Each structure stands twice: as C-alpha cells, then as structure tokens.
Amino acid sequence: xxxxxxxxxxxxxxxxxxxxxxxxxxxxxxxxxxxxxxxxxxxxxxxxxxxxxxxxxxxxxxxxxxxxxxxxxxxxxxxxxxxxxxxxxxxxxxxxxxxxxxxxxxxxxxxxx
Numbered sequence: 001x002x003x004x005x006x007x008x009x010x011x012x013x014x015x016x017x018x019x020x021x022x023x024x025x026x027x028x029x030x031x032x033x034x035x036x037x038x039x040x041x042x043x044x045x046x047x048x049x050x051x052x053x054x055x056x057x058x059x060x061x062x063x064x065x066x067x068x069x070x071x072x073x074x075x076x077x078x079x080x081x082x083x084x085x086x087x088x089x090x091x092x093x094x095x096x097x098x099x100x101x102x103x104x105x106x107x108x109x110x111x112x113x
C-alpha cells in the first residue's frame with residue numbers, strides 16, 4: 001500500500017471513529033489533533049468517492065440475477081408467483097404469464113418518456 005492509499009485508509013478509520021463518537025466536529029478534532037477543515041475535507045472526499053462507486057439505479061442498465069428457492073421438507077408450496085419492483089412499479093407474475101407482455105411492460109417502465 002502506498003502512502004496515498006495509507007492516508008485514505010487512515011482517514012476512513014478516523015471518520016468512522018468521529019461518526020461513532022457523537023461529538024461535534026470541533027470537539028472531536030480537538031481531541032484527535034486535527035483541524036475541522038481537514039475533517040470536512042476528508043468527509044467530502046470519501047463521500048464523493050463512495051457515491052461515485054454506487055451506481056445510480058435510474059441510469060444503470062437492468063441486470064438479472066439467478067434465483068433459487070428452497071422449501072423446507074414437509075412444507076406446502078404456495079402457488080408459484082414472483083413479485084419484483086422497477087422504480088415505484090410492482091409486477092406480480094403467476095405461472096402461465098405471457099413472456100411477451102412482460103417484456104413490453106419492462107420496456108415501457110425502463111424507457112425514457
């Protein structure tokens with residue numbers, strides 16, 4: 001780990017300690033021998049890096065993930081259905097659904113107006 005990465009890691013640790021302390025910025029900085037400006041800088045910098053690493057669900061492409069369900073032995077399986085959400089919309093599917101209709105609905109929900 002180079003010096004820059006080490007400094008970033010040190011500040012991640014310090015920021016976690018600051019947040020857990022419940023102290024004001026001024027009190028925490030005084031107790032931890034740093035300036036309020038340094039703390040504000042690193043709070044901003046780390047927030048900016050972490051927010052850029054988090055994809056925006058409105059602009060990210062739709063990704064499908066495999067699902068597996070397991071029923072405990074002796075349990076009664078409910079009628080097969082699947083509910084998923086796209087934004088504020090919910091879609092509930094039951095066995096025998098029309099895949100072409102689902103495709104059209106998803107396209108309508110994810111396409112810009």
